[in-house]
Amino acid sequence: MGSFSLNKSLAPGREIVTIGNLDLPAQMIYNDCMKTNRYIVKGIVQGVAFRHYTMKAAQDYKIKGTVKNLYNGDVEVYAQGADESIKLFEDFLKNGPRSARVDKVIKKVKEIDETYTDFDIIF
Numbered sequence: 001m002g003s004f005s006l007n008k009s010l011a012p013g014r015e016i017v018t019i020g021n022l023d024l025p026a027q028m029i030y031n032d033c034m035k036t037n038r039y040i041v042k043g044i045v046q047g048v049a050f051r052h053y054t055m056k057a058a059q060d061y062k063i064k065g066t067v068k069n070l071y072n073g074d075v076e077v078y079a080q081g082a083d084e085s086i087k088l089f090e091d092f093l094k095n096g097p098r099s100a101r102v103d104k105v106i107k108k109v110k111e112i113d114e115t116y117t118d119f120d121i122i123f
Contacts, residue, residue, distance in 0.1 A: 035086055036065070036110045039077040039093055043103035050075055051121045053097040061085040061092075064116035068123070080116050 041050070046069050054067045054077060062085050065078040079089055096102040 035083065036078065036080040036114075036116075037086065037090075038108045038110050039079065039090075040070075040106040041075040041077065041093055041096070041102055041104075042073075042106070043096070044101040045075045045096065046073055048097070048099040050096060050100045053100075054093070055119055055121055057089060057092040058119035061089045063089045064119055066116070066120050066122050068121065078110070078116070 051067045051069065054075070057063075058065065058067075058079065061081065063079050063081040065080050067075060067077045070076050077093065079086060081089065090105070090107070093105050094102060
């Protein structure tokens with residue numbers, strides 16, 4: 001297996017990865033390693049700071065994406081990250097904070113081109 005290095009450029013967000021003699025945008029490599037999942041969390045998950053704790057867990061596990069309340073009482077989460085981080089984040093979603101009661105988490109793997117740069121609460 002060849003070596004690679006990350007070369008910072010002067011423009012933020014425009015880093016270049018060198019693999020052998022090939023220079024590629026770091027974002028291309030990042031996208032190939034990232035998964036994006038959509039979750040619907042059911043239970044007592046609104047009015048209990050679920051979105052706040054979800055954002056904190058996302059930051060702890062280096063997850064990018066969004067969380068928002070749905071009109072039917074569920075919470076919708078889009079999460080993008082490395083496999084191991086996603087697994088840890090899913091464990092959080094299945095349990096929730098102590099103030100919540102999670103009855104069910106529905107997961108769908110998404111095929112999207114969008115790359116999240118942060119984790120945000122959508123109001």
